[in-house]
Amino acid sequence: MLEVHDLTVRFGGITALDGVGFDVGRGEMVGLIGPNGAGKTTLFNCLTRRYDADSGTVTYEGRDLTAVPPHAIAELGIARTFQNLGLFPRLSVRDNVLVGAHHRGRAGFLSAGLRLPGVRREERALHADADAVLDRLGLTGVSGHLATGLPFGTLKRVELARALIGRPRLLLLDEPVNGLSASEVDEFAGTLGAIRSEYDLTVIVVEHHMGFVMGICERIVCLDFGRKIAEGPPGEVQRDPGVIEAYLGTAVSERSERTIEHSSSELMRPTQEGV
Numbered sequence: 001m002l003e004v005h006d007l008t009v010r011f012g013g014i015t016a017l018d019g020v021g022f023d024v025g026r027g028e029m030v031g032l033i034g035p036n037g038a039g040k041t042t043l044f045n046c047l048t049r050r051y052d053a054d055s056g057t058v059t060y061e062g063r064d065l066t067a068v069p070p071h072a073i074a075e076l077g078i079a080r081t082f083q084n085l086g087l088f089p090r091l092s093v094r095d096n097v098l099v100g101a102h103h104r105g106r107a108g109f110l111s112a113g114l115r116l117p118g119v120r121r122e123e124r125a126l127h128a129d130a131d132a133v134l135d136r137l138g139l140t141g142v143s144g145h146l147a148t149g150l151p152f153g154t155l156k157r158v159e160l161a162r163a164l165i166g167r168p169r170l171l172l173l174d175e176p177v178n179g180l181s182a183s184e185v186d187e188f189a190g191t192l193g194a195i196r197s198e199y200d201l202t203v204i205v206v207e208h209h210m211g212f213v214m215g216i217c218e219r220i221v222c223l224d225f226g227r228k229i230a231e232g233p234p235g236e237v238q239r240d241p242g243v244i245e246a247y248l249g250t251a252v253s254e255r256s257e258r259t260i261e262h263s264s265s266e267l268m269r270p271t272q273e274g275v
C-alpha cells in the first residue's frame with residue numbers, strides 16, 4: 001500500500017530524515033518509534049504533504065505521493081491525527097468531526113448558498129455519519145460541547161473521530177496515547193484494535209508508549225537521528241542493541257539535549273496481552 005524509499009528531509013543544517021525507507025502492506029498496523037527528534041513527525045508530514053522531501057520517493061497505492069497537492073491527500077484516503085491535537089477549540093465536538101468530512105461534500109458555493117435540496121440531503125447524510133462515528137467512539141454525550149475544556153483523553157478520541165469520518169484507508173496516528181492514564185491507554189488500544197477491522201484500516205502509529213505500541217503493532221520501524229536503525233516484529237526490535245542504545249544512550253552520550261522520556265523498563269516492558 002505504501003512504499004517509502006530513500007526519503008531525505010533537511011532543515012538548514014539538520015537532516016530530519018536521512019534516506020529512510022520501508023513498506024507498509026494493506027491492513028498492517030506498523031509502529032514508528034524513536035527518541036525525541038528522530039524524525040517521526042517529519043515522516044508523517046511528508047506522507048501528508050505538509051513537508052516536501054529533498055529527495056526520495058513515496059508511493060501510495062501505486063501513485064507518486066510527492067506529486068500530490070496537500071489538499072488532495074484526504075481524498076486519497078489518508079487521514080492523520082496530531083501529536084498536540086489539531087482541533088478547533090471554538091467549534092463543537094460534532095463540528096470538529098464534520099471538518100474531517102470536508103472532502104466528501106460535493107455542494108458548490110452557489111448551491112450551498114441557495115440551500116438547494118441536494119445540499120440539504122448531503123448535509124443530512126454527513127451529519128448522520130458524524131453521529132455514527134461519535135457514537136462508535138463513545139462521544140455522543142459531548143457532541144454539542146465546545147472542544148475547549150474537555151478532558152485530554154476525550155479530545156484524543158475526537159481527533160480519531162475526525163480522521164475516521166473521512167473514510168481513510170491509511171490512518172496515521174501521531175502519539176495517540178500521549179498524556180493518557182494507564183486505563184485510558186488500555187481502552188484506546190482496545191478501540192483501535194476493533195475499529196481497525198471495522199473500518200478496514202491500515203495504520204501507522206507514532207508512539208513513545210512502548211507497552212502500547214509493542215502490544216498492538218505487528219511490525220515496528222525505529223528511527224534515530226533521521227535514520228532507520230531497526231525494523232521487524234516487536235519482540236525483535238525490543239531486543240535490538242541499536243534500539244536500546246538509541247533510547248538508553250541518551251543519558252550518557254552526546255544526546256544530552258534530548259529529553260529522556262522512557263526508561264529501560266518502559267522499553268522492555270512486556271507487551272500487553274489481549275490488545
Ligand SMILES: Nc1ncnc2c1ncn2[C@@H]1O[C@H](COP(=O)(O)OP(=O)(O)OP(=O)(O)O)[C@@H](O)[C@H]1O
Nearest residue numbers: 011014015016034035036037038039040041042043
Ligand atoms: N519545520 C521544521 N523546521 C526546522 N526543524 C524542524 C522542523 N520540523 C522538524 N524539525 C527538526 O527535525 C528533527 C526531527 O523532528 P521531528 O519532530 O520529526 O522528530 P520526532 O521523532 O517526531 O520527535 P518527537 O518524538 O519529539 O515528537 C528535529 O531536530 C526537529 O527539531
